[in-house]
Amino acid sequence: MSASFSKVSRRDFLKIASASAIALAGHGLISQFTYGDADHDDELEGVLWEKAPCRFCGTGCSALVGVIGNDIVAVKGDPESPVNRGLLCIKGYHLLKIHSAADRLKKPLIRVSPKSVTSGAKFREATWDEALELISERFQSALQEHGPESIAMFGSGQWTIWEGYAAAKLLKGGLRSNNLDCNARHCMASAVAGFMTTFGLDEPMGCYDDFENADAFILWGANMAEMHPMLWARVSQRKQSAAGATIINLTVLSNRSSVMADREIIFKPQSDLAIANGIANILVQSGRVNSDFISNHVVFQTGKENIGYGLEDNSTFQEEASVVSFDDFKSHLATYTLEYVQQISGVTPDILSELADIYGNPNTKVMSLWTMGVNQHTRGTWMNNLIYNLHLLTGKISEPGNSPFSLTGQPSACGTTREVGTFSHRLPADMVVTNAEHRAIAEGIWSLPAGTIPAVPGYHAVEMMRAIDRGEIKVFWSLCANPYQDYANLNRYRKAAQEKDVFIIVSDVYPNLSSEVADVILPTAMWVEKEGSYGNAERRTHFWKKMIQPPGESRSDLWQIVEVGKKLGLGHLFQYDPQAYPLPQEQLISDASETAGFYMEKALWEEYRLFGKDKGHDLAPFELYHQTRGLRWPVVDGQETRWRYNEKYDPYVKSGEGINFYGNEANGGKAIIWFRPYEPPAESPDTDYPFWLCTGRVLEHWHSGTMTRRVPSLYKAYPHATAALHPDDAAELALSTGDRIRITSRRGSVEVLVEIGARVKPQKGMVFVPWFDEDVMINEATLDAFCPISKQTDYKKCAVKLEKL
């Protein structure tokens, strides 16, 4: 190493020179935490290294966690991981410190202050038994007096797979209530609805191997450089490789992904619908489509139009699908001329043609990538459909590099919420509660009497909060989520929490804006304090072992769900044969297994596996996931599947079929190309509220910031949310960086400091505010309009006014 060059031994040099690194490492034992490097292992005596997927975004990076005794002393990228190949992003490296902030919740707490008090509310410590008894009493009285519709659970895409599975079993199979929804509704519901309506099966057909095979990357509302940095590194490597690659960043604001892009295309909010249709129109008009693929693997449909925005309570949606011919489809698209698209979106004809050239060139392998810009959209399902249309028209799908790829927000939005089905309408393995056959399968696996699972979907996330406001929900349990900071139109829902007769239970790691409205707070064990399992965006299921004991009396969500079940007389749902599932040897035993006396996680896994077996959702036996860096389902005969629907890679496609979209069995395995028109946003700027408000995340912070803002270096790197503005707007309002403004919508207002020329540069007429900061409650201004099909909230578009303070 070059340290010898400086005539100071490396060890001595580090002692004096890397005070900052030591401060980051916390325990002072390890002066750096970077990718695996055998050269440094001499400094790490006595450290036990175990793998675990990162608990932040949906990329699914694997970290190596170094433990001495009951302390995590280091975290480094896992060189054996095919996802992140030894690297981590700045949040990943700081996994080290997320569990150990001073105000960690360690005992159950019961509210003492009246419900009207939020900030500074008093709670008293309680025993687990007292807290569980109180929760059980409240559940029972709600069930007896108001029925199963009066209870609700709100879970998370950060739950482990078995936590989501246990929650679904308890609510739907035990308490006979479908009122189980999760924060993935705000995150990936439009992606799910897009997959289901187009392919009949959820989750991407491709995988991350597409990054090394694509010639062009088209970003549709995804700031990957900040939100999926490790995947962006793979895009960057591809671009800089001999093969090269084109990157197009379609966005409503200039962001860090534009830095590496060959072209940044700024469009007007909501007009992505018109752009996608415009590209499709050019392709069909100029005949640059794959006719063989279309005639063999695709059908065309139209659906209901003018579908509303879900702004009224209890709004419903019923699709009105009709099969149409390719010619009908073409004539629908004909409206989307170059001029019309430019008028709606601001994108000029030459740029639109350039996009069509990329999709239409049969020799260019195209990967389309999207996240919240497309999903958090009042026409989110439609936008997902429209991106698939471009790949289906050109046959660019289900093969290496040709990949419409829906990026995921949360670490197990796929593995837990989507695959297990912790949504109010879903059951495991893409089944739904409205289908009698599906309910019968679930009741069979769960050994329940026929008719146990209700046939009507429960409240979806937004409607759940509205039902609390209407007084219909009497017990609300939130786990691994922060709904009272995360919901749009927050004032209505926080007010309801304080004023309505609802008993709120919050299970969390740290006090937050949700725990301050709770009646009972349950302290939760996190990440490697329990045994876990996540499923990432490329269908990769990945496990980790428990590595340290949780602090104080905190318990995993799995333990909490099972114990509440037991108190409610539903312990049999979680009783498995100790002979078949003996406790594991030579590893720490999780709280759930220890209390049960058998290997609870394995028992739940093996039961859960029955749902997807032979249905395209096959999962491997339990042990295999501890031995590998994850496997991509369907896992058939121990082999993972990289590209689905293609006979070369997918065991479900028979030899000679080529491509088979077997999720759509009813139409003979064909994908559906939907005609979906442009429809305007729910709320647009006007003379009273002249600005667009767009919200989002930043690189350094995860979601509502409850963990990352407690890590000193991440807090220091980005302490507070600021409002980013276009310089022309700032000049017009005489605003400069550091000025305080009030952002007001029809629903609420928030004060925030202005930052001009920040890393996000909005288009003229738009203000961008990230939502991680509990001191800048931007969701008091946002609008709870949602996609009527997916019920996913649009956090990206509403109208506000700005005042200088």
Added chain:
Amino acid sequence: MKRILVKEQFCIGCRLCEVYCRLQRSESGELLRAYKREASLPLSGARVEERGPVAISVRCQNCEEPACVYACLGGALKRDADSGLVVWEEEQCLGCWSCILACPYGAIRKDTRRGKIARCDLCSGEEVPACVAGCPNEALEYIES
């Protein structure tokens, strides 16, 4: 390749290396004007660490196995095959701060104003780097190694 040798026995922690570095990167090249008038004066690529009587001027060591290059997500940091030096392309920098965490010397800094990193480039183009030229105690030496 030529690199900067740091002789900690002569370093008195005066921080003039930091001052000369920033001056070298300033628009005006004049000390008072640079510090008083230039709102966007770039950060220094050198940084003085002190503990008790021991002080040392820290900067990029141009490691043969550069952790920062391996950690760089955007491909902005590279090891130049000819010179062996670690080079940085500003336009490629995403500001993801991964290299800052990876560097064992703490030699890379965060320039939050620019959303980029700041690091020593050995005053590329100069015969002798500014910090070496300005060090009053000859604690820094620019030599072939």
